[in-house]
Amino acid sequence: MTKRIIRPTRPVRRTGSLKGLLFFFLLGILLFVLLRDKPQTILSPASPYIAELYRDGKVIQEEEFDSFDEAKTFLNERRGAVKRTSDDRYLYLTGSGIGIVDAGQTLNIYADRSLKKRQTYVAPGSRLSLLAYTESVSRIEIAGLTGYVASDRLTLYPIEQSSHQSYYEKQGDRLLHYIVADAGLGGLITAGQAPASLPERTTKYVESKTLTKDLRQATDLTAKQLDAYIRKNAPDSPLIGTGKTFKQVERDFKINAAYLLAHAIHESNYGRSEIAQDKFNLFGVNATDIAPGKNATAYTSFEDSIRKTGRFIARDYLAEDGKYYRGAFLGNKARGMNVFYASDPYWSEKIAGILVKMDAV
Missing domain, CATH: 1.10.530.10 (Lysozyme)
Known part of the structure; x- marks a missing residue:
């Protein structure tokens, strides 16, 4: 009978345990990199109101505020404006600016601050020159007329933030008017026969001679x-x-x-x-x-x-x-037919331009 001798084998090397240690070591390094403190990448929301200060026709300072009253107080009657950040709508101005008549009904213009004596009216989309603004009543100028309007019917813009303005210029004996307005009221028109003393270009109101015929x-x-x-x-x-x-x-x-x-x-x-x-x-x-x-x-x-x-x-x-x-006569918003016939402030100028083209001046 043959005896079987059992010899001991070499122990198996456990290489997997070393790989595991290496894996967890690298994983730890990755988590450290990912979870360590980083600078915040998401900007905090803007404050509800921004006050802008102006000088020499430019923005020189902007400050954010949590309340409208705080933004107004910051201006302290200095030349500036307050806007709402949610829609970039200006809510307050110090000094002059532009007021666009809001959509809807025509806007009445009055001779007095109490808004009792109506002088005329203008169409939605008309752009008024704001001479003095308050939150209730504003003093304005348009088409030869100075008067008062309810401020809550206007969309406000500071002059400093208005890239386009209406202007008059002379071309031969014709007066041209480039009108900036909304609701189809704007465009370049012949506004009548030009005054002889008119400068080459002006943003001030010019009364064509044709308007007084x-x-x-x-x-x-x-x-x-x-x-x-x-x-x-x-x-x-x-x-x-x-x-x-x-x-x-x-x-x-x-x-x-x-x-x-x-x-x-x-x-x-x-x-x-x-x-x-x-x-x-x-x-x-x-x-x-x-x-x-x-x-x-x-x-x-x-x-x-x-x-x-x-x-x-x-x-x-x-x-x-x-x-x-x-x-x-055709006139403007201060006198003549245009006072009450049409809400378009420059209705009379558009007719005067046709008369010039007819050679009927």
Whole structure:
């Protein structure tokens, strides 16, 4: 019988334990790197209000505040403004600036701080020059008029933060006006015949000579010349052939036919506007800012519109005892037809520009 001898084997080396130690060592280093204190990378939220200080037309200092009153106090009547950080809307100004009439209703302008004596009104989107601002009432200027308005109807901008401003400039004998405004009221227009002494460019209000022309005086243009102007500028206009009607109304009611045609062209786009097509309304009569198409007066024909509106304007706007008489000329927001006829502050200038192009000044 053979005996089996069992010899002892070499012990197995446990290499896995060393790998484990190395793994946990490296893991520890990684966690240390990830979890150690780091500079904060998320910015803390901005304070609700920012006060800006200005000097020489530039921002020289900005400070954040948790309350509106604190921001106002910081200004301490120094030239500056307070804005809300949530929407960047300016809520307070010291000194002058710009006020944009908020959307919605027209804005009344008054002769007194108590807002009792109404002078005129302007359309939403109009830009007023703020001469002096308070949180309740502001003193403003627009289109030749200085008056007072309710401050809560305005969107405020400091001059220092306004990159574009309206200006006038002279081009030959024509006065051009670059109007900065909202709601379709802006653009570059011919504003009438330029005054001889006008500087090359100015942001101050300029009154064209055309705005003071007496609209009770007949034009030298004939019915054929009026029709020729329409045909040249709008060959598809349904107003071609109405020259005789304009001249007849001129004779009957003592109202300038060229002005009346220019008025119709501006308001109705040569008789092609929706209101003109639907209601034969050429002059925007009762076409309010809120619902122009719905409220506009309807007529039976273009001739009916020309005749009835000519009589209405001659009686209520040009006659000295008229309900809306402020001078028998186009004027501006201080005097003339534009005081009460239209909410667009520069409605009169746009008509005056057409008269210049007609050579009817």
